[in-house]
Amino acid sequence: MARKQQEEAEFEAMTRPLEGIPLPDLENLPDYERGFWEGTRSHELRIQRCSDCKKYRHPPSPMCPHCHSMNYEWPGTNGQGQVYSLVVVHHPVHRAIGEKEQVPYNICLIELEEQEGLRIISNVLDVPQDEISIGMPVEVTFMPTVDDPNVVLPMFVRARSD
Amino acid sequence: MTETITPADHNAIRDRAAIVGIGETEFSWDSGKSELQLASEAIKNACDDAGISPHDIDGMVRYDSDNNTETMLVQALGIKTLRHWESIAFGGGAGNATVGHAAAAIAAGYCNYAVCFRAGNLRSNVRLGQARGPERIPGGSRSFLVPWGAMAPAHNFGMFVRRYMHQYGATSRDFGWVAVTLRHHASRNPRALRRKPITIEDHQRSRMVADPLRLLDFCQENDGAAAIVMTTPERARDLRHSKTLVLVEAAAQGSGPSIDGVVFRPDLAVAESAHTARDLWSRARLTAKDMDAFMFYDHFTPFCLLGLEAYGFVPFGEARDFVQGGDNIRFDGILPTNTHGGNHSEAYIHGLTHPQEAVRLIRGTSTAQPPKKQINRVLSCSSTAQLSAAVIIRRG
Numbered sequence: 131m132a133r134k135q136q137e138e139a140e141f142e143a144m145t146r147p148l149e150g151i152p153l154p155d156l157e158n159l160p161d162y163e164r165g166f167w168e169g170t171r172s173h174e175l176r177i178q179r180c181s182d183c184k185k186y187r188h189p190p191s192p193m194c195p196h197c198h199s200m201n202y203e204w205p206g207t208n209g210q211g212q213v214y215s216l217v218v219v220h221h222p223v224h225r226a227i228g229e230k231e232q233v234p235y236n237i238c239l240i241e242l243e244e245q246e247g248l249r250i251i252s253n254v255l256d257v258p259q260d261e262i263s264i265g266m267p268v269e270v271t272f273m274p275t276v277d278d279p280n281v282v283l284p285m286f287v288r289a290r291s292d
Numbered sequence: 293m294t295e296t297i298t299p300a301d302h303n304a305i306r307d308r309a310a311i312v313g314i315g316e317t318e319f320s321w322d323s324g325k326s327e328l329q330l331a332s333e334a335i336k337n338a339c340d341d342a343g344i345s346p347h348d349i350d351g352m353v354r355y356d357s358d359n360n361t362e363t364m365l366v367q368a369l370g371i372k373t374l375r376h377w378e379s380i381a382f383g384g385g386a387g388n389a390t391v392g393h394a395a396a397a398i399a400a401g402y403c404n405y406a407v408c409f410r411a412g413n414l415r416s417n418v419r420l421g422q423a424r425g426p427e428r429i430p431g432g433s434r435s436f437l438v439p440w441g442a443m444a445p446a447h448n449f450g451m452f453v454r455r456y457m458h459q460y461g462a463t464s465r466d467f468g469w470v471a472v473t474l475r476h477h478a479s480r481n482p483r484a485l486r487r488k489p490i491t492i493e494d495h496q497r498s499r500m501v502a503d504p505l506r507l508l509d510f511c512q513e514n515d516g517a518a519a520i521v522m523t524t525p526e527r528a529r530d531l532r533h534s535k536t537l538v539l540v541e542a543a544a545q546g547s548g549p550s551i552d553g554v555v556f557r558p559d560l561a562v563a564e565s566a567h568t569a570r571d572l573w574s575r576a577r578l579t580a581k582d583m584d585a586f587m588f589y590d591h592f593t594p595f596c597l598l599g600l601e602a603y604g605f606v607p608f609g610e611a612r613d614f615v616q617g618g619d620n621i622r623f624d625g626i627l628p629t630n631t632h633g634g635n636h637s638e639a640y641i642h643g644l645t646h647p648q649e650a651v652r653l654i655r656g657t658s659t660a661q662p663p664k665k666q667i668n669r670v671l672s673c674s675s676t677a678q679l680s681a682a683v684i685i686r687r688g
């Protein structure tokens with residue numbers, strides 16, 4: 131890509147999930163991770179919660195790290211949160227990112243409203259990369275990946291009412 | 293934080309192990325050698341430096357990410373009997389743990405001569421900074437990172453850096469002073485891969501790779517090996533460097549909570565080595581003020597600032613002032629820092645070159661030896677965000 135084009139591209143917004151990169155193998159996941167992906171296919175952001183002490187946790191795990199209960203549930207969340215931290219990737223490290231000219235793209239750590247410190251990695255869409263900032267209110271949306279439409283990713287956009 | 297686990301008066305390894313030899317291979321972008329050859333050369337060089345034969349080695353502490361196994365090296369080096377072996381997980385950030393563990397094995401009498409090593413074609417073979425694939429992820433924390441493009445160390449560690457900048461007002465330019473200073477040190481070091489001095493403007497003009505990390509914030513990816521030979525202080529007095537006894541005074545490792553996947557931690561603006569630091573100072577009964585030099589694991593330059601704060605050289609949030617202009621952290625400054633040029637400019641051997649440089653500083657043989665003061669104690673540590681380790685190395 132010519133340098134000028136590249137500079138212009140830096141102000142482009144990410145509009146959809148990345149293509150050509152590794153995705154979870156939905157057929158072979160541990161049981162305690164399935165609820166998350168079943169939720170996204172139903173366009174609901176379900177986060178694992180301990181059935182006993184009612185604390186959320188992410189990424190999912192077999193046992194509650196607080197009370198050590200093995201019982202969990204998958205309540206839907208309201209999908210609201212804010213950007214806790216972010217990185218904007220300009221240099222691709224996976225071949226498909228470069229081949230499909232998918233840079234720059236952002237990786238955001240989103241803190242969800244449900245519980246302090248409950249965070250999920252995602253991308254913020256439809257916002258120029260240099261306008262995404264820590265503390266920005268966002269809300270969830272859902273998009274199937276190109277490579278496997280069964281893998282539906284929770285993505286985030288600027289919150290409509292903040 | 294959990295309470296201190298070790299009583300302050302209990303430090304079973306204190307001064308009971310000596311570092312008697314350091315060695316490395318040439319550092320390069322493409323060694324053209326097998327990793328076994330790299331390991332063999334570095335260990336032989338460290339034994340030569342100590343004045344022992346590889347036949348004398350009976351203890352080995354390796355990185356679990358190293359492709360050279362104990363059996364391969366027993367055979368390659370002609371070791372007669374390996375009395376003690378172990379491996380350290382989590383690579384670079386925990387690299388100093390190899391020295392701490394070898395010291396413990398020597399102090400316990402498990403072996404007479406222990407070697408710590410790391411050898412790899414970390415550029416010409418599989419690069420840590422490159423993502424692998426195509427593949428399907430069988431669950432685990434990667435499946436909650438990779439689908440959104442979080443695939444490289446810079447992506448995870450960049451999250452810490454961005455949060456740190458947000459919390460304390462640090463800027464890319466502040467990190468630039470670390471880059472400029474480390475390169476200045478490397479410019480004096482014939483082993484170093486990157487020796488051409490850079491300016492703060494060079495750093496600021498270097499391309500953004502994973503914003504907020506610029507190209508000149510990154511460590512090298514290269515081929516090479518490093519090794520360290522240790523024994524008891526009594527044996528050390530009969531070896532080649534008998535005039536300068538180099539002792540391991542204390543060691544610590546630490547994790548902090550919720551670290552699988554690196555970024556899923558409570559506070560990304562504080563290095564988890566705050567945990568390691570607390571235990572280290574408690575065991576050693578020392579503080580940052582007692583250290584004459586600071587060797588930190590520089591996978592990315594901002595972690596100099598996080599390390600200075602985690603180990604208490606400066607209060608939280610003030611490291612950006614301390615590194616300003618680079619004077620304080622230069623070899624002739626208040627706190628000589630990574631005088632070899634570090635992972636950033638000398639070579640990336642997964643953190644093992646830092647305790648090696650601590651040994652040189654105490655011997656007075658660094659290529660950026662502080663001119664006006666004798667170096668008696670050096671902290672070699674990581675402030676990384678995933679399982680950190682630290683050792684205090686002192687003049688005996």
Ligand SMILES: [Zn+2]
Nearest residue numbers: 180183194197
């Ligand atoms: Zn619970």
